[in-house]
Amino acid sequence: xxxxxxxxxxxxxxxxxxxxxxxxxxxxxxxxxxxxxxxxxxxxxxxxxxxxxxxxxxxxxxxxxxxxxxxxxxxxxxxxxxxxxxxxxxxxxxxxxxxxxxxxxxxxxxxxxxxxxxxxxxxxxxxxxxxxxxxxxxxxxxxxxxxxxxxxxxxxxxxxxxxxxxxxxx
Numbered sequence: 001x002x003x004x005x006x007x008x009x010x011x012x013x014x015x016x017x018x019x020x021x022x023x024x025x026x027x028x029x030x031x032x033x034x035x036x037x038x039x040x041x042x043x044x045x046x047x048x049x050x051x052x053x054x055x056x057x058x059x060x061x062x063x064x065x066x067x068x069x070x071x072x073x074x075x076x077x078x079x080x081x082x083x084x085x086x087x088x089x090x091x092x093x094x095x096x097x098x099x100x101x102x103x104x105x106x107x108x109x110x111x112x113x114x115x116x117x118x119x120x121x122x123x124x125x126x127x128x129x130x131x132x133x134x135x136x137x138x139x140x141x142x143x144x145x146x147x148x149x150x151x152x153x154x155x156x157x158x159x160x161x162x163x164x165x166x167x168x169x170x
Contacts, residue, residue: 003108011115014070014087021115022089023106026064029057031088034080052082058091065095065106069118092118 008019068089076088095104160166
């Protein structure tokens with residue numbers, strides 16, 4: 001896939017030579033997971049066993065493109081996934097609207113924007129500060145608008161009072 005080569009060239013690789021970011025087909029992604037599994041021969045139940053078994057990584061979504069980021073072992077390791085001691089790929093974005101089931105097209109510029117956002121997270125409180133600034137700006141705009149309306153109205157009212165078309169009630 002062309003975009004995977006672009007991502008590898010732009011964002012580099014880990015120590016094993018794997019790209020930091022990649023786009024993969026969800027149905028083809030398998031992982032070895034520790035757990036309790038039921039074993040069948042066709043439709044016939046054989047046994048329940050506890051151990052490591054290869055299972056679909058994205059069992060909840062089929063036939064979908066997924067943007068993944070490689071995470072180093074010190075952050076990724078979990079006992080349920082034995083191979084995570086070498087690091088693992090974690091999903092950043094699924095190119096599907098899970099509510100409607102519609103696929104989202106892969107747009108290179110948007111992929112780079114998602115990656116930039118993941119590499120440059122906002123600081124704690126940044127969103128709240130940004131919203132507060134927007135509210136203050138909107139409030140100032142409303143005050144300025146009302147001030148302009150009142151300033152424009154005053155000459156009109158003064159003219160009406162002067163010509164005795166308007167009166168002031170005590």
